[in-house]
Amino acid sequence: MRFSGRTWQVWEVLVSRDVFTSAMEIHQALWSRGDTISVTAVYRSLHMLVDAGQVDVLLGPDGQHRYRRCSPTAHHHLLCRQCHRAVEVHDSLPGQLSNGRLRDIGFADDSIRITLVGLCADCSPT
Numbered sequence: 001m002r003f004s005g006r007t008w009q010v011w012e013v014l015v016s017r018d019v020f021t022s023a024m025e026i027h028q029a030l031w032s033r034g035d036t037i038s039v040t041a042v043y044r045s046l047h048m049l050v051d052a053g054q055v056d057v058l059l060g061p062d063g064q065h066r067y068r069r070c071s072p073t074a075h076h077h078l079l080c081r082q083c084h085r086a087v088e089v090h091d092s093l094p095g096q097l098s099n100g101r102l103r104d105i106g107f108a109d110d111s112i113r114i115t116l117v118g119l120c121a122d123c124s125p126t
């Protein structure tokens with residue numbers, strides 16, 4: 001990857017955490033360690049990383065886009081709505097959404113990602 005210094009700073013924050021993180025949280029993390037980066041630069045960097053396929057983005061249950069460094073192979077997400085931790089699911093699509101069915105309704109299946117939102121073990125009340 002060849003990115004600007006700003007993008008590397010954003011990348012470092014993403015690499016250091018396993019949860020889906022909003023642009024504002026990344027911005028805060030950088031400021032708290034003394035990197036005076038603008039929110040605009042954070043967003044621009046995130047878009048570059050997403051375009052480069054290095055980072056996944058999804059719309060969190062709080063209505064904010066959240067970003068995470070994921071494995072490069074296609075996968076779905078189990079997302080905790082409280083701590084935004086995510087588990088990658090590499091199984092194929094459930095039967096009702098099989099490739100043939102999707103083609104029947106005119107959908108290409110190459111980039112479909114499913115996000116299941118719930119509570120992780122740590123956040124579940126026992």
Ligand SMILES: [Zn+2]
Nearest residue numbers: 056070071077
């Ligand atoms: Zn992912």
Ligand SMILES: [Zn+2]
Nearest residue numbers: 080083120123
């Ligand atoms: Zn959780």
